[in-house]
């Protein structure tokens with residue numbers, strides 16, 4: 040496995056690379072969700088490239104950025120075992136030579152759901168993903184469907200700007216109690232971790248978004264939003280208070296039968 044800290048050196052090597060290239064962008068603190076993306080890429084492509092870059096421009100909360108977990112040595116060992124060939128480890132100065140003067144912004148969907156209380160978050164995400172996709176020029180890039188809004192925005196950005204990389208959405212990987220894997224989970228204390236395990240079930244079992252919101256609140260979670268997008272009910276909750284608060288997101292398929300009863304309600 041080759042590790043590049045210098046993006047100029049990586050770009051030089053990239054011109055000589057042939058075969059199908061798969062790319063998994065990450066912010067490190069790898070968990071089984073990331074490993075499933077890396078394994079999917081290694082199975083589908085000749086070369087798998089992974090980036091680890093904690094992107095400051097997508098953190099609207101400086102405290103969240105400061106506390107973002109960093110586990111580089113473990114990450115590199117897991118990446119190698121999962122079949123990664125190349126790891127990119129750029130620094131801010133290399134990614135933002137323009138000091139963030141140039142930005143990629145989507146003006147509608149990015150202001151909803153997570154965008155409502157995270158102003159600028161998706162501009163940071165789309166800008167860095169555009170830079171990374173241009174650095175790697177992969178055939179396919181793999182994104183987890185836990186961040187469903189991010190997946191949709193990245194997929195549509197690629198289509199809008201005619202980028203050649205296919206965006207592949209991969210299934211959510213969960214803990215035994217249903218909690219979706221996330222790097223932030225390791226910051227949950229014992230009490231919040233127990234509560235977090237109910238998030239997925241309460242979201243899935245409710246008959247409507249309003250009912251889900253009420254059940255989550257009754258369980259003791261602060262609800263940022265619950266909203267159904269097509270066939271998925273998406274939600275975000277905050278557990279804990281003050282500087283220890285952790286924001287979790289998740290989404291579940293909405294059963295066709297529930298969709299049908301909703302349609303009936305609308306039509307009567």
Ligand code: PAF
Pocket residue numbers: 064065066092094097164167168186189
């Ligand atoms: O999903 C993430 O980990 C990040 O938003 C990403 C796609 C690596 C961009 O920084």
